[in-house]
Amino acid sequence: xxxxxxxxxxxxxxxxxxxxxxxGSMLLEAMVGITIFSFGVLSIxxxxxxxxxxxxxxxxxxxxxxxxxxxxxxxxxxPRTANLDSxxxxxxTSAAASSEAGKWSRAVxxxxxxxxxxxxxxxxxxxxxxxxxxxxxxxxxxWPVRHGEVTGVAGTTNNTATNVADIQTxxxxxxxxxLCNT
Numbered sequence: 438x439x440x441x442x443x444x445x446x447x448x449x450x451x452x453x454x455x456x457x458x459x460x461g462s463m464l465l466e467a468m469v470g471i472t473i474f475s476f477g478v479l480s481i482x483x484x485x486x487x488x489x490x491x492x493x494x495x496x497x498x499x500x501x502x503x504x505x506x507x508x509x510x511x512x513x514x515x516p517r518t519a520n521l522d523s524x525x526x527x528x529x530t531s532a533a534a535s536s537e538a539g540k541w542s543r544a545v546x547x548x549x550x551x552x553x554x555x556x557x558x559x560x561x562x563x564x565x566x567x568x569x570x571x572x573x574x575x576x577x578x579x580w581p582v583r584h585g586e587v588t589g590v591a592g593t594t595n596n597t598a599t600n601v602a603d604i605q606t607x608x609x610x611x612x613x614x615x616l617c618n619t
Contacts, residue, residue, distance in 0.1 A: 470597035488588075494596070500548045501578045507542045508556065508576055509602050521558050521604065531553045545578060552580035573604040609612055 446535040512524055524538045529545055529552070532538035538556070545554050577599045 456493070461615075475609060494538050496547060497580060497581070498596065498598060500584075501552075501580065501596075502600075504541070504548065504578060505576045505600045507544070508538075509600065511537050511541065512574055512602075512604050521574070521606065521616045524556050525558045526554070526556050549578065549580040552578055568603055571605050574602050574604050576602075577602045 508524065512521055515544050523533070523536055526538060526542065527530045529542040532542045542554060555575075555577050557575045557577075577597060579595045579597045582594055582596055
């Protein structure tokens with residue numbers, strides 16, 4: 438590489454300046470600028486990908502919680518023992534198709550494909566109840582993690598939403614309609 442030296446004199450000090458002609462420095466600066474810009478664009482794309490993954494996961498979790506709230510409301514509408522027992526299911530397909538629980542389980546299947554659900558109602562006995570005149574209902578929905586939606590514990594293949602509610606049993610199923618069993 439050949440350097441050209443040109444001497445110039447400062448008007449005040451009369452000392453010479455030395456200028457070196459540099460070849461290719463603009464190309465190097467342009468390449469560094471493009472590299473920095475490329476890293477910025479890649480970072481924005483990664484951020485957008487993560488945002489989309491979390492939106493999809495959050496949407497499924499919101500649907501699961503809305504379904505749990507729906508079945509909780511259905512159980513509270515008619516708090517007789519027989520009605521509560523009709524919601525008990527070990528899988529989404531174990532509920533009678535024409536019952537409210539069956540309609541709810543079909544809604545779970547429609548909104549969360551591949552989901553499994555269970556509703557466990559504690560026994561209607563003094564020993565089975567956590568509070569007098571209340572029965573505990575535990576509703577669980579588990580749905581598969583789709584590709585790219587892993588936002589929970591590392592290595593898990595399913596997301597789970599669970600709700601535990603104490604539902605007041607206002608009336609017993611006796612003929613005289615007494616208040617809840619003691």
